[in-house]
Amino acid sequence: MRLLLYTGKGGVGKTTTAAATAALAARRGVRTLVLSADAAHSLGDVFDLHLSATPLPVSIAPCLDALEIDARDVIEGHWGQIRAYVVELLRHQGIDEVVAEELALLPGADELATLVSVEDHATSGQYDLIVVDCAPTGSALRLVTLPEVAHGGFKWLLRLQRAAAKIAEPIARELVGTPLPKAEVFAEAERLLYKTLEQLRARLLSKETSIRLVVTPETMVIDEARRSLTDLALFELASDAVVMNRVWPDEALREEFFRDWGRNQQERLRDVETHFSPMSMLVAPLQADEVCGLEALAAHGEVLFAGLDPMAVLGTRPGLRFERNKQQASLRLPMNGRSGKAVQVLRVDDELVIGVEGRRRRIALPAGFASLEVERVLVESGELVVTFANDPDLGTTPGEHP
Numbered sequence: 553m554r555l556l557l558y559t560g561k562g563g564v565g566k567t568t569t570a571a572a573t574a575a576l577a578a579r580r581g582v583r584t585l586v587l588s589a590d591a592a593h594s595l596g597d598v599f600d601l602h603l604s605a606t607p608l609p610v611s612i613a614p615c616l617d618a619l620e621i622d623a624r625d626v627i628e629g630h631w632g633q634i635r636a637y638v639v640e641l642l643r644h645q646g647i648d649e650v651v652a653e654e655l656a657l658l659p660g661a662d663e664l665a666t667l668v669s670v671e672d673h674a675t676s677g678q679y680d681l682i683v684v685d686c687a688p689t690g691s692a693l694r695l696v697t698l699p700e701v702a703h704g705g706f707k708w709l710l711r712l713q714r715a716a717a718k719i720a721e722p723i724a725r726e727l728v729g730t731p732l733p734k735a736e737v738f739a740e741a742e743r744l745l746y747k748t749l750e751q752l753r754a755r756l757l758s759k760e761t762s763i764r765l766v767v768t769p770e771t772m773v774i775d776e777a778r779r780s781l782t783d784l785a786l787f788e789l790a791s792d793a794v795v796m797n798r799v800w801p802d803e804a805l806r807e808e809f810f811r812d813w814g815r816n817q818q819e820r821l822r823d824v825e826t827h828f829s830p831m832s833m834l835v836a837p838l839q840a841d842e843v844c845g846l847e848a849l850a851a852h853g854e855v856l857f858a859g860l861d862p863m864a865v866l867g868t869r870p871g872l873r874f875e876r877n878k879q880q881a882s883l884r885l886p887m888n889g890r891s892g893k894a895v896q897v898l899r900v901d902d903e904l905v906i907g908v909e910g911r912r913r914r915i916a917l918p919a920g921f922a923s924l925e926v927e928r929v930l931v932e933s934g935e936l937v938v939t940f941a942n943d944p945d946l947g948t949t950p951g952e953h954p
């Protein structure tokens with residue numbers, strides 16, 4: 553089951569590109585589901601259909617289903633107990649019930665619900681390809697990094713449960729000062745922690761999942777996409793292609809008014825090719841009108857993929873990696889134009905905490921690194937290089953010891 557997620561800055565053509573990919577794949581006989589994970593759904597609009605009325609996928613053509621996910625529906629279905637606890641907790645602190653209900657949609661809950669829904673369809677056996685129209689970059693990055701980040705949060709919740717179980721309920725209530733969650737809440741949290749999050753993480757890290765970035769020939773748009781490559785690399789998420797959308801066709805550029813625009817566009821196409829390689833660059837022209845309806849979308853897909861298979865893995869990108877040779881043990885992370893000032897590195901027990909402009913990941917050190925101290929952190933040839941202190945055994949295998 554191939555999973556493709558499209559993201560990029562607001563308005564660049566994410567929905568159009570996701571729908572065009574799905575329409576083309578379905579036309580070629582691939583059982584495809586295209587779904588919108590952007591709370592501001594517009595998938596129905598591009599297909600000229602009303603999708604929001606149903607929580608189930610709607611068949612819109614042979615081999616093609618579409619769905620707009622309602623995160624709140626999924627939350628009610630999957631985590632009623634946890635939500636009830638959070639509402640109780642907030643009300644206990646004097647917060648009005650209606651406000652508490654709103655607040656109980658914890659940050660990340662929508663994203664988690666979306667991923668759970670994607671996973672349900674991915675495991676249904678009904679589809680060979682799922683194409684996700686994501687929200688703009690920041691929110692989409694929260695979506696794809698959430699299973700790992702939430703894992704840490706739930707661990708804390710479970711620790712609290714264990715601690716509370718040791719103390720008599722009234723004392724605990726006094727100490728904690730809030731109602732204690734019921735056992736079922738923890739049962740759900742545990743299920744969520746060990747099963748769902750692990751499963752979602754595995755799905756996102758799978759070789760069959762790719763995140764595709766949509767850009768237009770504008771510097772700000774390209775810069776944002778380039779920065780997001782570092783976030784994706786930090787979480788070891790794979791990106792195989794960048795879509796350059798709305799490229800002015802030659803006939804328009806022959807007009808006097810567009811001459812400078814044409815020169816700039818060439819430059820930005822070259823920039824994208826340089827900065828995103830060896831990911832594939834797919835180019836889509838600015839069409840004469842908005843791209844709406846199944847026919848127009850499939851035709852747009854034909855031009856965009858220019859003979860390539862829309863569901864193939866179209867390229868790779870070096871990510872975060874640990875390297876060890878006789879001279880050095882290091883961790884490397886491509887910085888994609890970011891300076892060293894954006895990075896923080898901290899060693900905590902057997903983990904390395906790496907922060908890149910507010911996004912932080914705890915990475916378990918692999919065997920052989922856990923006993924080494926961090927010696928140096930610098931940005932070298934466009935990569936963050938964390939060097940570990942030399943250890944006398946470095947590079948020798950047990951058999952080579954004198």
Ligand SMILES: Nc1ncnc2c1ncn2[C@@H]1O[C@H](COP(=O)(O)OP(=O)(O)OP(=O)(O)O)[C@@H](O)[C@H]1O
Pocket residue numbers: 561562563564565566567568569590594688797798799836837838839840841842843844
């Ligand atoms: N290559 C193109 N040629 C002509 N029009 C296009 C092209 N790509 C997108 N559009 C039009 O631009 C508008 C925005 O596209 P789209 O909705 O796909 O962007 P988006 O990135 O999903 O936006 P949002 O961030 O709001 O979700 C739509 O009206 C769409 O039809």
Ligand SMILES: [Mg+2]
Pocket residue numbers: 566567568590594685
């Ligand atoms: Mg959109």
